[in-house]
Amino acid sequence: QGQLVESGGGLVQVGGSLRLSCAATGLTFIKYRALYTMAWFRQPPGKEREFVAAISWAGGGANYADSAKGRFTLSRDNRQNTVYLQMNNLEPEDTAVYYCAAKSRGNTEYLYWGQGTQVTVSS
Numbered sequence: 726q727g728q729l730v731e732s733g734g735g736l737v738q739v740g741g742s743l744r745l746s747c748a749a750t751g752l753t754f755i756k757y758r759a760l761y762t763m764a765w766f767r768q769p770p771g772k773e774r775e776f777v778a779a780i781s782w783a784g785g786g787a788n789y790a791d792s793a794k795g796r797f798t799l800s801r802d803n804r805q806n807t808v809y810l811q812m813n814n815l816e817p818e819d820t821a822v823y824y825c826a827a828k829s830r831g832n833t834e835y836l837y838w839g840q841g842t843q844v845t846v847s848s
Contacts, residue, residue: 727753727837729825734842737815741846745810747825747839754806758782760830763808765799767821767844774824780808783830792818815846 733745747763754761764779778799780787787799798811812819823842826835 727751727827729827729837729839731823731825731839731842734823734844736845736847739816739846739848741815742811742813743815743844745812745823745825745842745844746807747810748805748807749827749837750806753837754827757829758803758806761827762830763801764826764828764835765808765810765823766826766835767819767823768841769818769821777823778810812844815844817846817848820844820846 728750730748730750731745733743735743737743759782762779762781765777766774767777768774776790777793778787778789778797780799780801789797796814801808821844823844825839827837828835
């Protein structure tokens, strides 16, 4: 009923930028998009998965983890059903597999997950 398809990961040097994309496809997101919050999580090597940023399709701004504030920008394109995570001034600590996720209004758990995209920041 719904799928999240990520793209945009890769290898970048310290201080560089990357933009990750997450396309929300399927009937669930076409018909009920406004009910969903989209988010990015990441899992650094050997560590637990952690929250990065989230934004609602219904409107309003994004909220960010402290590690992302001032460097990352999460935006949405309603026409394309796609969210974008612009990451600037990347640091080695940003190296991780980045996952797009979605949850519906009233749920605390993210039930839809993308396949993950690797971001590697080299020094």
